[in-house]
Amino acid sequence: MVSKVLITMSLMVLGALAQFNPILEVTSCTRSKLELTLTDGADGGIIYIQGQGAACRQLTTSGVSYYTIDFGSCGIQWLQEESFKVIVQKKSLYQTGDDKQIPVMCIADLGDLTVSNSLDVADKDDDAGLNKTVKPTATMTLYSNGENINGGTVKLTDIVTLVMQLDAEYIEDFDIKAKSCFADNIEIISNACPVDTELFPHINSISQGLIQAQFGAFRTTSLAGGSVSMPFSCTLQVCLGSCSYTTCSDGFVSYGRKKRALAKRQAEENNMEDISVGSSISITTDEVTIESPDDDNNTCMNSAAFAALMTVLTAGMVSSFGAFVVVFRKFMDNKRVLMHLNSKG
Template identity: 55%
Template structure:
């Protein structure tokens, strides 16, 4: 009887020991190069590793809450692969207490629920985890290299629009501007510029980056003043490089950068659409006219100048006429004196 009691007690203690090891694992982030997880209630001196990989993917566990990072390149794992994370209670041997958690990083590009397509588990009491990530991008407007989003610009300004995937997505994804509008004005239609004189086609300096420079414009406002213009684009996201769209002025997303083969550019189908946008206020260029007082002053100055020129010309003309007149008078008087002097001398000689 005592032996039976001891056996039952040992079985209970063993069951309690099993129950005590119940680690929980949650995926914090999963990029194209790195997996980051948080582990709780693991064992001191235990290990966590990715099944089937080298010791580069093995780390020591603790009973405290710990964060673990695994480099996919070192582990030889592709981003979209399904793999099993093993949480082992003892570092030197495996037991039935060890946990196997399947993990898959999924690029969620839709609003639909992602189906669980994980590999079959060795133990059906271990729940798998999927981490879904949606690529994000941003639009910015620049004037002379300065971000002007939300500020005021003039109709005479030249604006540069840039659209970029966020850094963590640029190595694996690309974008093309599918449709864009400026307020109610279409500027990109079916990946091509609606009016290249208004807004040129985007160029692509590098993967995940679009840019176009244009003269500021706005919708017509008969009241003048400032007009808020909201620029928005629907972007198509592609795995790797997006294929080009032939437009009248060139490629729809811009010219392919050097070093990218046609096979790379054409091999990536569109996956899904995302949206970006920003707003800027555009004011008409003000033309300041001179007031009436200034106009009068300018007119008076011009009139005085002209009057002075006319007066000076008249004075010169009068002086010339007077000079000619006086010269003629003097000449006539001299002739008269010479004649008078000649007559008087003859009379004296005869006497």
């Protein structure tokens, strides 16, 4: 009888322990913070990063709750890879074997964003590791006169600004520079330097994660005229932190500054796999009006009419002048007759 009671009590204890089974998900991991989602935590429990002090400790609740752990407050600074243990504790004042120790690794990479149970560094067999892979993304936007012209049309005489920027959530941690760019089949950037600065200039770094270049519109040769579609595409190098400069053969670096002593510039940096961005615009020429053959005939007809008119006017003037001469002569003859008569009287 006593044995049955002990067995029953043991099962009740094990059942109570099994009831605490929180699920932790890493929703975001950047160089500055870790964002977690906890499901089925305990009211009055705590969650924290092991070994980092009270600044990383937060109270838990039952149901679904969200937590942001600031790495600066915790004294954590990860470069390209950082691993630590997240502790989910049922009671805040004491620890038991019921608590969860979940190893988390944040990896800066450009593979697909995944969460997988690939780590095996936990103290307890029942706690799976979480591997968070960060994949930065970027966009290319084309502007003219301050307006977004992606998919639009500009004239061949317009000035275009090409802007490439990391998405907002990655700007704090990553940087970019253009390794190669094409405008349709025309190579405009090679090895981070412009191929022909008369066509396309150096790309400038405006701020971390934001680069741009301004150029006069151009297009591939079209014998037919009209509008020509120009797709722009770039392969971007992504760096964890700031990218280093690339010195070009003309003495400028890829962000448009003069060459200077950069002995440490070639130091190894946290380069990652490349990403691609692109956009497209249509470029048209200014219309030039050329007179048609009909217009030429009309011009000829108008010229003939003008010549005929001038001939008539000239003939009229000649006739009038002749009549004037005849009248003048008669006037002079009459004047001489009158003078002769007056002299005899």
